Amino acid sequence: MNVVDPALRATKTTCPYCGVGCGVLATPDGRGGAAIAGDPEHPANFGRLCSKGSALGETLDLGGRLLHPMLRGEGGLAQAAWGDALDHVADGFRKVIAAHGPDAVAFYLSGQILTEDYYAANKLMKGFIGSANVDTNSRLCMSSSVAGHRRAFGSDTVPGCYTDLDEADLLVLVGSNAAWCHPVLYQRMLANKQTRGARIVVIDPRRTDTVGEDDLFLGLKPGSDTALFSGLLAHLADSDALDRDYIDRHTSGFDDALARAKSMAGSVAATALATGLSEADVATFFHLFRKTPRVVTLYSQGVNQSAQGTDKVNAIINCHLATGRIGKVGASPFSLTGQPNAMGGREVGGLANQLAAHMNFTPAEIDRVRRFWKAPDIATHEGLKAVQMFEAIARGEIKALWVIGTNPAVSLPDANAARAALKKLDLFVVSENVFSNDTVNSGAHVLLPALAWGEKSGTVTNSERRVSRQRSFLAAPGEARPDWWMIGEVARRLGFGASFAYNTAADIFREHAALSAFENNGTRDFDLGGLAKVSDEGFDALAPVMWPLRAADSRSDSRFFADGAFYTNDRKARFIAPEVPALRSETSGARPLRLNTGRVRDQWHTMTRTGMSPRLGQHLPEPFVEIHPDDAAQAGVIDGGHALVATDYGKCILKVVVSDRQQRGMLFAPIHWSDETASSARVGALVAPFTDPFSGQPENKATPVSIVPHVYRQRGFVLSRRPLALPAQTWWARTAVTGGLGYLLADNAAVATWKEWLQPVLGDDVAEFEDTARGVFRAASFVGDRIETCLFISPAADGVDWDAVKALFAAEAVSDEQRRMLLSGKSADGHASVGPIVCACFGVGRTTICDVIAAGAGTAAEIGAQLKAGTNCGSCIPELKRLIAAAEAVAPAESKQMAAAN
């Protein structure tokens, strides 16, 4: 029995991407890589993985990694020792706080750091620096859901759990492209539909892959979700489908909420008018919801990313409270969180409008947290939420910022303004995995190398309140450190060492769990008391577990609110009367359409990790804008062409995708591209910075926009072993390819301009093809038998098909025949080569001749009889004779072997 090399044993961890939080088995290969598989025992995915998760193995290369601390001097960023870098950070913060007070500094965190990192940062800012200026990119993702939960339940609690998706009879997806953004959960919903016949309703202005053939699709007007669910509430009341008992015993404010709902959308007709839907569809939806007790209403960024996001969340919750369908098996409102640890951040309270561990800025709670932390300077009021934080930076009110694990220069709305603001900071610190992205390149003074996925160890929480361990299976590269270590070191330099003396993530987790149970006694939903004393071994072996976990043995897949027990003062849920739906911005003659933004299936956020995978790069390699055929015709843009997309805040040039899945009057553009990966596709820069008054979440999905054609007569691509700077005016998008990088490009440059640009890039072994009249130019340079760089340029009409060339670029070496066919852009296989020409008169190649010799032709004449070779000018007859001789030299030996063999 061979003993498996311990190093090669699979490590149980979770995926670094979406909020489903799939369990992953990573088996390191001992060379810095790992084999990736779904963890069959993890209750989020039971072994399944989506396209992104299963390609994680392709993202472990250390190319582009930040491996050492760096400090900016005159000559730009230079490597520095950890001690110097941390001193610089601590001194910077101390100076600003001393001169301008604690509110002049801020932390900007991420839903992708671990709970332990979050806890340390939140504790330092709110307990010791004395400000609540710590916010997170979850502000852009889930904060409306947090605010909606707290307004309705008195706490940020997700009532249901994943098994509800298997048990429900009706699944309503609002503002969610789960097929692409929460794929494994979507597969569970499909399985439920196929095996139990559950119905799916999809509510989204844009028809996405989430809409199945037999699903009810409600393509409503943007921003009208509140009207639809208010209409539903009114319908439930009118059709006597309320759970009177539940409303009376466990809720308050129902009458006001119903009155508002009736005034807004008191009938099917009124709802249809408000939402732009047909009355029939509205009626079908209301009927389905009314007669299906087991209904789960899932919602994501389509609901949250709105200036009325919180109201939309509450309009949905109202309908579940009114029917008592909450916290019951297969019946709940369900917020699908975007990031893998947004929930971890919410549990820690790493948001500007929360204090810590689901406690807020009430005197009693402030006092409780102060006592727990022995905080010398506890924050006493809410801090600045993300958008307002960056506006404060722009005004110079915030002078020191520490960004951890996120790319705000790309993802914030009005991103150009945010990027410009960063340049005003006295001290701009970034903890990152990579040394170059838009945020780092916005003038960071200090770069701190952070451990990446697979290197760091700690906990994350997924959308169903399940805490899982993220474990390391790769050695820490260079001088990378955990984020919580850096925070502890800065805290120590600021004099708070005693309160941040953590040696391991387990130390922090235990304190985090203890705080959650501190003076809780069931008064707060979030309670991990049962793990407050977990041993180091217990922590390492921790299996995925849902909170609350008040005592060590009380492990259960719990739900909340089935029979009330809300966390408001009177333990009753609140019905919320939402404002009349109205988008914050107006379209106009100049900006006639609305821009919706979102994700594509195979990319994650700003592609720092997914951008490393050639496999994922093939899905949708270019930044695009999706438009309805009628709008396209009116704007004069064509499918496959390019367009200038502009709002009052910024402009991008994007590839045009004409699709009738898009609603009239609306555009859609993905958020993944930045200056790191494309020439002009910072879609975040287009988005208006209007925010929800309660959650501070920006309205990312309805910015007034204009679109005009931007014609490129020339298309092409570059493949290179190393990053290249393309000509200034060229439109380009970069993607990973096996063996290097690929740039898809568009331009109107003369071939001569491309030749000039290419000159310093190419080596001396170059092959070129040119059709000057048509503007076709293709070139490739080689090192030995391996392609080093290639450039293909052709008229736009020819389109771009680079698969055959990419295949040869991926090869370690190309054969002579492959090199011959390379510049055709077509695959050489599938067409047998005749080999070098022997008989010029009849174009007969050596391979063909050798075949007939092998088939028995023994003389030049016999060859001539079959192939005509040598029967005209005869100058190849000597070579024919040599080939026959060579074949005979081999043949006898073969026949001997044959004789020996049998």
Add this chain to the structure above:
Amino acid sequence: MSEPLVIIGNGMAAARLVDELARCALGRYAIAVIGDEPRLAYNRVLLSSVLAGEATSQEIELKPAAWWRDRGVTLKYGSRATAIDMAAREVTMANGKVISFSKLVLATGSNALRLPVPGGDLDGVHTFRDSRDVDMLIELAARKKRVVVVGGGLLGLEAAYGLAKAGSSVTLIHLMDRLMERQLDAHAGALLKTLVERKGVTVLLNANTARIHGETQVESVELADGRRLDADAVIFAAGIRPNISLAREAGIPVNRGIVVNDQMVTGTDGIFALGECAEHRGTCYGLVEPAYEQAKVLARHLAGHEAAYGGSVLATNLKVSGVSVFSAGDFIGAEGTEALVLNDIRRGTYKKLVIANGKLTGAVLVGDTQDALWYLELIRAGADIADMRGDIMFGRSVATRAEAA
């Protein structure tokens, strides 16, 4: 009784004519072939292979003696025809013998040009035309001497390659600014120069031979610009001239070559001409393929069938010093035409296709001639290639596959 037919010249054209006559008019003529070289007809294109040691002199013999006998041919090789008496319809030979003819075919080929420079007649100055020249050059090469080859056309390159391969230190000098200027464009010529130099031959362009120095034996070659090249031997391969002396003396109309019509009939009744000595519609062809097409037409005509030779699209398709070379049609690319160019120095490949209003009108290929015949077909057919324009450079299979898709 078969009609007496005399053929003057025992080269490749004559051999092919006898072959074609045997197919379509066996027995109709009593054929006599008179050749001045003292051996049976051989393959002149292979002389360079013999020189390069890739074939022996015997191997390049076109047909054995029995082959000629089987076709009723009386061979008189090693005897030079000196005069044609048109009235008596008789051919007189150097040894005084006389042969009468009913029909006479002139296949006298062409002579190598000897440049009229001082010292041109010194010992060690040779031409490179027939197998006797080759025997001499092989012996010269064996002595690993310094050789200057004059002429950067096909013959010059063949001689230089053969001699270099056999060990001589060879310098090839050419009057023009590029090699094979009548078959290749500047770029192709430049690549050919690189590839020839890779085989050990020194190439000097724009080199005009002014004078050959030496007492009795060649010692050096002086160029017009004053440069002096030491040399033990000089090979003239600067071109050929149709061999028309016999015809002219016999009063048969001649120009640069012996003028023939589409049936290869000369200006004098019953007298025919083909191959390098013939001039058809103003063109004297120096290549094998046109001579073979003319032999086929003449044989059918002599057999009483309808036949006409329309001339050949000038196409060069052969190996030059080990390098495949092809050119056809307007390979330079006249005013107003468009060109597709593929260039891969390391693979030794240069391909240029010339297009005029959607048709392929010319092509020049060096190193990779795999698709040469397909291009020739397209040029001759004047086919419309507009929609396969993107793929035509990469061969028939890619282009037709794309067209089909």
